[in-house]
Amino acid sequence: MGREMASAFARWCALSDVTVQPVLTAVADLNPATLAWFDAIPSCTQRTTDYRELLANPLIDVVYVAVPHHLHEKLYLDVLAAGKDLFAEKPFGIDLAAARRILAGVSASGRFVRCSSEMPFFPGAQRAFALAQAGGMGRMLEVVSGFHHSSDLDPDKPANWKRLNATCGEGGALNDLGMHACHLPLRLGWKPTRLFAQLQKGYPTRPDGKGGTTACDTWDNALLHTWTSIAGTEVPLRLEMKRLAPGATNSWFIEILGTDGGVRFSTAEPKTLWIFERGKEQWWKRTELGFGVPFKTVTGGIFEPGFPDVIQQMWAAYLMEREGHLGGRFGCATPEEAVATHEIFAAALTSQQNGTVVGL
Numbered sequence: 428m429g430r431e432m433a434s435a436f437a438r439w440c441a442l443s444d445v446t447v448q449p450v451l452t453a454v455a456d457l458n459p460a461t462l463a464w465f466d467a468i469p470s471c472t473q474r475t476t477d478y479r480e481l482l483a484n485p486l487i488d489v490v491y492v493a494v495p496h497h498l499h500e501k502l503y504l505d506v507l508a509a510g511k512d513l514f515a516e517k518p519f520g521i522d523l524a525a526a527r528r529i530l531a532g533v534s535a536s537g538r539f540v541r542c543s544s545e546m547p548f549f550p551g552a553q554r555a556f557a558l559a560q561a562g563g564m565g566r567m568l569e570v571v572s573g574f575h576h577s578s579d580l581d582p583d584k585p586a587n588w589k590r591l592n593a594t595c596g597e598g599g600a601l602n603d604l605g606m607h608a609c610h611l612p613l614r615l616g617w618k619p620t621r622l623f624a625q626l627q628k629g630y631p632t633r634p635d636g637k638g639g640t641t642a643c644d645t646w647d648n649a650l651l652h653t654w655t656s657i658a659g660t661e662v663p664l665r666l667e668m669k670r671l672a673p674g675a676t677n678s679w680f681i682e683i684l685g686t687d688g689g690v691r692f693s694t695a696e697p698k699t700l701w702i703f704e705r706g707k708e709q710w711w712k713r714t715e716l717g718f719g720v721p722f723k724t725v726t727g728g729i730f731e732p733g734f735p736d737v738i739q740q741m742w743a744a745y746l747m748e749r750e751g752h753l754g755g756r757f758g759c760a761t762p763e764e765a766v767a768t769h770e771i772f773a774a775a776l777t778s779q780q781n782g783t784v785v786g787l
């Protein structure tokens with residue numbers, strides 16, 4: 428993800444109404460081959476295998492941290508202690524206790540901190556959010572929000588740190604994909620009040636990439652059947668996070684349904700927005716979206732956006748909000764929202780363990 432973010436800065440000239448110019452100055456990684464990739468970025472003059480050297484650099488204002496989950500707490504708190512602003516990766520600590528300690532560190536430091544979650548910056552997601560905020564969908568019937576991968580269907584794919592509880596966290600797919608599913612519902616104020624979880628494990632062993640096999644113990648799929656309160660009414664909200672979803676590569680989706688209106692968007696069809704309307708007849712209206720991103724770009728309005736575009740939009744939101752220039756546009760996930768996702772994940776683990784509905 429570090430390289431993905433660096434690429435977004437490298438084509439910052441695409442943004443036409445952003446008054447902040449990030450300069451990528453330094454990178455830290457344990458792997459020298461990863462560091463060597465940053466030779467392609469002339470401004471990145473400090474490359475180190477010791478991130479503490481980077482934190483000691485007085486030229487640096489903001490640090491983005493993308494490391495395995497068991498390292499989040501230590502590195503995030505070190506960034507704050509060094510007096511830098513932080514762009515954290517999800518899940519914002521390996522578990523709820525870590526997330527709460529990070530939040531306490533954020534509050535004590537007074538630094539500007541947000542958490543990565545780029546999918547809501549897709550034009551279709553922005554439209555779904557705006558329609559939900561505007562209301563007028565009648566009596567709310569249900570909300571489904573999720574993120575599907577098929578990354579674990581191949582049993583021969585070597586294990587990495589995301590398949591081990593020790594490094595990914597007991598939450599597994601919840602930690603990995605949960606922020607993506609929870610971000611828009613939480614921003615809309617739709618926090619689950621109680622939930623029932625169905626969690627499934629993936630393959631128990633995988634190749635270790637060195638000729639042997641290794642045990643894998645994380646949850647791969649999570650279905651959270653929850654209740655939330657929308658305008659004083661209890662509404663079913665289903666949160667889906669899957670690493671075993673046949674056919675899906677990196678599909679984020681949301682569906683919001685009421686008796687009079689609704690909206691549906693999936694990144695599997697990034698140009699397509701479905702809007703439900705009910706009159707004498709019922710209609711699902713299909714709109715071909717263009718490049719309706721929150722921060723204007725040189726890209727023509729008819730063209731379709733993709734993952735690198737929403738990553739860049741998320742960074743524009745982070746940097747503009749940090750300068751006080753968000754101007755009512757969609758902001759990145761807050762530390763409080765990140766902790767709220769962990770409260771949901773912790774309740775899901777309890778529900779799975781006890782086979783019960785858990786209140787939040």
Ligand SMILES: NC(=O)c1ccc[n+]([C@@H]2O[C@H](COP(=O)([O-])OP(=O)(O)OC[C@H]3O[C@@H](n4cnc5c(N)ncnc54)[C@H](O)[C@@H]3O)[C@@H](O)[C@H]2O)c1
Nearest residue numbers: 428429455456457458461478493494495496516517518543
């Ligand atoms: N926002 C998204 O869409 C998205 C997508 C993928 C991953 N992520 C998140 O990004 C984070 C990293 O995931 P990834 O897929 O990039 O993992 P990765 O394994 O590809 O990269 C992690 C990097 O951290 C480096 N590293 C490990 N320990 C280090 C240390 N002590 N000091 C410096 N570098 C160290 C590794 O060498 C590696 O290059 C995770 O929190 C993950 O959940 C977010």
